[in-house]
Amino acid sequence: xxxxxxxxxxxxxxxxxxxxxxxxxxxxxxxxxxxxxxxxxxxxxxxxxxxxxxxxxxxxxxxxxxxxxxxxxxxxxxxxxxxxxxxxxxxxxxxxxxxxxxxxxxxxxxxxxxxxxxxxxxxxxxxxxxxxxxxxxxxxxxx
Amino acid sequence: xxxxxxxxxxxxxxxxxxxxxxxxxxxxxxxxxxxxxxxxxxxxxxxxxxxxxxxxxxxxxxxxxxxxxxxxxxxxxxxxxxxxxxxxxxxxxxxxxxxxxxxxxxxxxxxxxxxxxxxxxxxxxxxxxxxxxxxxxxxxxxxxxxxxxxxxxxxxxxxxxxxx
Numbered sequence: 529x530x531x532x533x534x535x536x537x538x539x540x541x542x543x544x545x546x547x548x549x550x551x552x553x554x555x556x557x558x559x560x561x562x563x564x565x566x567x568x569x570x571x572x573x574x575x576x577x578x579x580x581x582x583x584x585x586x587x588x589x590x591x592x593x594x595x596x597x598x599x600x601x602x603x604x605x606x607x608x609x610x611x612x613x614x615x616x617x618x619x620x621x622x623x624x625x626x627x628x629x630x631x632x633x634x635x636x637x638x639x640x641x642x643x644x645x646x647x648x649x650x651x652x653x654x655x656x657x658x659x660x661x662x663x664x665x666x667x668x669x670x671x
Numbered sequence: 672x673x674x675x676x677x678x679x680x681x682x683x684x685x686x687x688x689x690x691x692x693x694x695x696x697x698x699x700x701x702x703x704x705x706x707x708x709x710x711x712x713x714x715x716x717x718x719x720x721x722x723x724x725x726x727x728x729x730x731x732x733x734x735x736x737x738x739x740x741x742x743x744x745x746x747x748x749x750x751x752x753x754x755x756x757x758x759x760x761x762x763x764x765x766x767x768x769x770x771x772x773x774x775x776x777x778x779x780x781x782x783x784x785x786x787x788x789x790x791x792x793x794x795x796x797x798x799x800x801x802x803x804x805x806x807x808x809x810x811x812x813x814x815x816x817x818x819x820x821x822x823x824x825x826x827x828x829x830x831x832x833x834x835x
Contacts, residue, residue, distance in 0.1 A: 548681045551680050551684075552681060553677070597752075598749065600746055600747055601747040601748060629676065629677065629680050633684045636684045636685075637684055640688045640692075641692050644688075644689070645692040645693075651790075655745050655790050659782060659783065659788075662779050
């Protein structure tokens with residue numbers, strides 16, 4: 529599946545603003561709401577609420593899409609965001625504010641880099657994670 | 672915890688991420704020269720030539736090809752696709768240049784031996800199978816053409832077909 533590149537970029541901007549709001553307010557319910565948004569986007573890029581908002585309200589005001597990108601990297605990034613925000617939600621809602629702040633800050637780095645520079649931090653980290661995981665045991669590469 | 676912690680964390684994250692983003696953007700696609708014998712730290716204990724050539728050959732590098740663009744990609748990587756299109760186009764236009772793209776994840780042994788940390792990483796390999804230049808992140812056409820021209824033997828450079 530191919531996505532209009534402006535959709536995920538728009539979603540990254542909204543996500544950045546929401547994550548800043550989570551840090552400023554320390555509101556665990558807002559963090560939980562963003563966790564659900566990430567979960568939907570990871571399950572199916574077309575289910576992402578920010579993506580739906582972009583398609584129905586923003587894109588009709590813009591020109592036709594010129595650039596497309598595959599949905600897989602976008603979904604992967606949403607899954608990484610989901611993991612961090614799930615931890616953050618538990619942190620804020622259980623009173624472990626430091627955990628909430630750290631996890632939200634990590635997610636904000638990724639969302640902001642995506643929004644401002646078009647960089648996908650989760651995608652950059654993917655190979656590092658695979659390298660690290662296979663080193664600790666998997667017989668795939670070692671001989 | 673005071674009410675200022677959250678806002679301070681937010682500001683700090685944005686400042687640091689801006690710096691990191693600018694740095695990464697500048698580094699992306701920058702071809703660095705590789706000193707002979709230093710391209711494979713994972714194998715540095717052995718004689719490099721003997722160790723690296725069979726591996727590169729097993730990855731699809733054909734000895735004698737003036738320039739091989741060996742690209743490591745991963746599935747979740749949008750810049751890998753732009754890099755693929757660019758490398759394939761340069762390989763088609765510039766005689767003597769071949770493009771080989773590999774899925775990094777299914778070649779983790781080579782990924783370690785060749786010191787690949789990010790995708791896309793493009794290695795510019797000469798006819799002897801020596802890695803001469805390398806870049807991580809998507810290069811621009813100008814960056815790639817410059818790196819190819821530096822490695823391509825003089826006689827092979829056909830500038831007339833290298834349209835910008």
